[in-house]
Amino acid sequence: LIGEHIELVTIPGEQLGLVKADPNQLEQILVNLAVNARDAMPDGGVLTVETAQVYLDESYETKDVEVTAGEYVMLAVSDNGTGMSEEVKSHLFEPFFTTKEVGQGTGLGLATIYGIVKQHQGHVWAYSEPGHGSTFKVYLPLARECPDEAVTGDNEGTGIGGREVVLVAEDEPAVRRVAVRMLEKLGYRVLTAGEGEEALRLVDEHRGHIHLLLTDVIMPRMNGRELAQRVRESHPRIKVLYVSGYTDNDIHHHGVLDEGVYFLQKPFSEATLAGKVREALGTAGKQPRPSPECR
Numbered sequence: 518l519i520g521e522h523i524e525l526v527t528i529p530g531e532q533l534g535l536v537k538a539d540p541n542q543l544e545q546i547l548v549n550l551a552v553n554a555r556d557a558m559p560d561g562g563v564l565t566v567e568t569a570q571v572y573l574d575e576s577y578e579t580k581d582v583e584v585t586a587g588e589y590v591m592l593a594v595s596d597n598g599t600g601m602s603e604e605v606k607s608h609l610f611e612p613f614f615t616t617k618e619v620g621q622g623t624g625l626g627l628a629t630i631y632g633i634v635k636q637h638q639g640h641v642w643a644y645s646e647p648g649h650g651s652t653f654k655v656y657l658p659l660a661r662e663c664p665d666e667a668v669t670g671d672n673e674g675t676g677i678g679g680r681e682v683v684l685v686a687e688d689e690p691a692v693r694r695v696a697v698r699m700l701e702k703l704g705y706r707v708l709t710a711g712e713g714e715e716a717l718r719l720v721d722e723h724r725g726h727i728h729l730l731l732t733d734v735i736m737p738r739m740n741g742r743e744l745a746q747r748v749r750e751s752h753p754r755i756k757v758l759y760v761s762g763y764t765d766n767d768i769h770h771h772g773v774l775d776e777g778v779y780f781l782q783k784p785f786s787e788a789t790l791a792g793k794v795r796e797a798l799g800t801a802g803k804q805p806r807p808s809p810e811c812r
Contacts, residue, residue: 518548519555519564528567528766534659536590542633543592549630550594550653557598557651565595567766573656574786584640589656593764597650601643609643630655642784644762646735652763677791678703681728681798685709686716686744687760688736692783696731696760699787700794713739713747720748727752729798734761758797760785 634641645651687693710716732741762783779797
């Protein structure tokens with residue numbers, strides 16, 4: 518289906534729960550996403566398909582206004598092709614919308630995916646940057662979800678905050694607002710920048726220690742890794758947490774970040790953000806997570 522010029526990488530998650538879904542419709546989702554990824558890589562590239570189990574809460578950052586808290590199985594399909602502009606992303610799931618030439622497609626593929634996912638009480642989310650490929654994430658709820666009282670254990674969970682100073686550098690206004698709101702709710706003091714140069718100005722103007730830089734990996738004019746290097750010139754002990762809509766496997770596979778760095782996938786919940794921030798600061802502790810017996 519994808520041709521010999523494209524490398525297929527599969528990363529199956531471990532100990533996934535069950536979802537209640539139509540196998541034929543799930544196959545249709547996967548085929549449509551693979552075809553779109555193939556068309557975005559006319560000169561070849563890497564198609565990555567991976568699964569994972571995630572916990573979403575009400576603070577989950579998405580365009581969907583209603584998200585039922587609970588555990589979901591995520592199917593992610595990523596490519597390193599041409600990517601998409603904000604204008605294209607805003608129309609992705611509309612019937613008959615297509616960027617293909619006449620005769621090369623009807624544009625019904627993503628609209629069909631959206632309909633199938635919603636039929637299964639799930640969510641679909643797209644992340645892309647021009648020239649840096651695309652990632653589509655499909656979230657399907659577990660067939661049997663845990664009750665609230667069964668939440669125990671340790672993980673990147675809820676309720677842990679701090680008083681440290683966090684510098685947020687994120688070029689997407691909606692994501693930036695959500696991240697700032699979550700961090701302030703958790704007790705952190707937050708400095709906010711929409712791009713790299715603005716972040717550097719805040720670093721120069723701020724009197725006192727900045728404990729953590731939370732930065733998008735891909736931003737215009739200055740990417741997150743370059744920003745982190747520049748900030749460390751004046752704050753050598755600062756911790757860095759990278760954020761991106763691509764999956765961690767995909768972003769390391771394509772050499773965007775080095776192995777071993779702290780990384781958080783968009784979209785993220787407040788619980789996941791809280792845990793990752795504490796982990797990056799080196800003060801991670803025991804946190805709640807859904808009990809595996811409920812899977």
